[in-house]
Amino acid sequence: MLKFLYILTSNEKDIYYEQTLVSVLSLRHYNPQAFITLLVDDKTDKNLVGFRSEIKNLIDEYKVVPFDDRLSNMVRSRFLKTNMRNLIEGDFLYIDGDTAVVDRLDSILSNVTGSVCAVADLHAPENDKYHLKHKKMLAHKKKMNFSLSLGEKYFNSGVIFARDDVPAHEFFTKWHELYRQCAQNGIFTDQISFNEINHVLGHPIEELPGEWNCQVREAYNHLYRVKTIYPILCRSKIIHFFCTGIDGKKEPHPLMRKDFFDKIKAQQVVDEFSMQIICSAKNQFWGAPEKLDESVSFPKFFLFRQFPKVCKLLKWLNVI
Numbered sequence: 001m002l003k004f005l006y007i008l009t010s011n012e013k014d015i016y017y018e019q020t021l022v023s024v025l026s027l028r029h030y031n032p033q034a035f036i037t038l039l040v041d042d043k044t045d046k047n048l049v050g051f052r053s054e055i056k057n058l059i060d061e062y063k064v065v066p067f068d069d070r071l072s073n074m075v076r077s078r079f080l081k082t083n084m085r086n087l088i089e090g091d092f093l094y095i096d097g098d099t100a101v102v103d104r105l106d107s108i109l110s111n112v113t114g115s116v117c118a119v120a121d122l123h124a125p126e127n128d129k130y131h132l133k134h135k136k137m138l139a140h141k142k143k144m145n146f147s148l149s150l151g152e153k154y155f156n157s158g159v160i161f162a163r164d165d166v167p168a169h170e171f172f173t174k175w176h177e178l179y180r181q182c183a184q185n186g187i188f189t190d191q192i193s194f195n196e197i198n199h200v201l202g203h204p205i206e207e208l209p210g211e212w213n214c215q216v217r218e219a220y221n222h223l224y225r226v227k228t229i230y231p232i233l234c235r236s237k238i239i240h241f242f243c244t245g246i247d248g249k250k251e252p253h254p255l256m257r258k259d260f261f262d263k264i265k266a267q268q269v270v271d272e273f274s275m276q277i278i279c280s281a282k283n284q285f286w287g288a289p290e291k292l293d294e295s296v297s298f299p300k301f302f303l304f305r306q307f308p309k310v311c312k313l314l315k316w317l318n319v320i
Contacts, residue, residue: 002109003061003092005037005084009044009077010052017052018261020097022278024058025270027101029279034105037061037088041076043069051268063087075183078190082179085162085172095238096158100255100281103237108161114206115167119213121156121191123228128154130222140187148199155205157194158240159213167204171197211235216285217242220252220305226298234294239281250308252286252301287311287320 004027010016020038027034036059040048045064048056056062065087067076080087084094093108095101124130131137131150141150162168178193187193198205210229214236219229233239241256254260254277264270270278277284282292287301300320304311314320 001035001090002106003035003037003088003090004031004105005039005088005092005094006059006097007039007077007080007084007094008055008097009041009073009080011043011047011073012052014073015258015261015265016097017048017055018264021055021058021264021270022255022261023095023097023099023101024055025275026099026278026281027095027105028058030101030103031105035060037063037092039063039065039080039084039087041073041080042066043073043076061088074188078179078183078188079176081157082176082190082193083172085164085168086176089164091163092161094160094162096240098241099158100239100241100278101237102239102282105237108212111209111212112161112206114161114204115163115165116171116204117161117206117208118155118157118194119159119208119210119215121154122215122218123210123225123232124154126153127151137192140182140189140192143185144182144187144192144196146192146196146199148196152195152199152203153207154195155191155198155207156213156215156240157191158215159208159238161208171201171204174201209235211237214239215242216240216253217256219302223302223306226302230292230296230299230302231294233282234292236282250305252304253281253284255281255284287315 006020006024008016008020024036027036038055038059042064065080122130131154137150175194175197178197179190182193210232214232216229216233216239219226251257264274283290285301286304300314311320
């Protein structure tokens with residue numbers, strides 16, 4: 001039996017609970033028979049009361065892991081994620097909370113043969129210029145004396161398939177050990193250590209098709225990637241929104257905006273309007289047609305985030 005795994009570290013002030021709740025609701029909508037597991041730390045467990053306990057009604061397995069009280073929620077979250085293979089029994093598909101499921105997911109097992117599988121970061125190929133020139137990644141690599149080349153295929157850790165087998169356990173054990181070293185050196189992102197372990201172990205990560213982790217924000221940020229990412233969006237099964245956006249930019253989707261989750265927090269309920277957005281997330285991009293057409297080479301609605309006024313004019317002229 002395949003499990004769908006979420007990790008939650010949250011308090012009453014952040015929106016991580018609301019984000020994860022939305023993703024779980026979308027998963028349950030398209031996959032009503034799915035077995036969903038929620039892995040939390042002990043502090044989060046204590047504050048999942050009242051409306052914040054509603055997520056428990058949507059899941060099938062709930063596990064609490066205690067930590068040193070001094071550890072921050074960020075570190076707790078990464079410790080759970082990098083060690084999740086050793087905390088949960090059975091094959092699983094891990095899904096980040098800042099996502100929406102937009103299709104059935106029961107075909108995952110027929111899509112993979114490997115023990116650990118993930119989608120390419122930003123849907124980029126080897127020798128991608130973004131990774132090769134990324135100053136923060138280069139600094140982290142140098143600080144930790146990592147051996148990976150940023151010209152290799154670089155994987156996104158937002159959606160990970162893991163079998164319950166020896167190679168997967170070995171991978172996660174080493175990833176967890178390396179992440180702890182990173183955290184001790186002030187590096188709290190988990191993705192570079194994920195890729196370093198892949199390099200050290202001889203590249204065991206099998207590449208998943210992009211639709212299992214559609215990183216659509218990258219198409220809005222870098223328009224030259226639209227031709228690659230838009231067809232993936234059309235076929236997408238999971239859309240990864242990358243948190244809640246960047247201040248000063250117009251966000252093209254409700255689930256990219258913090259106010260969507262703030263409303264849920266304030267109302268202490270997911271109302272019918274919000275549920276409609278959650279259950280049709282693929283069709284909620286500003287200016288996008290009701291049905292996405294993969295044959296279109298450059299849909300103009302991707303201009304919205306960088307050129308919102310131009311897009312609104314084009315919409316008024318019925319060009320979008």
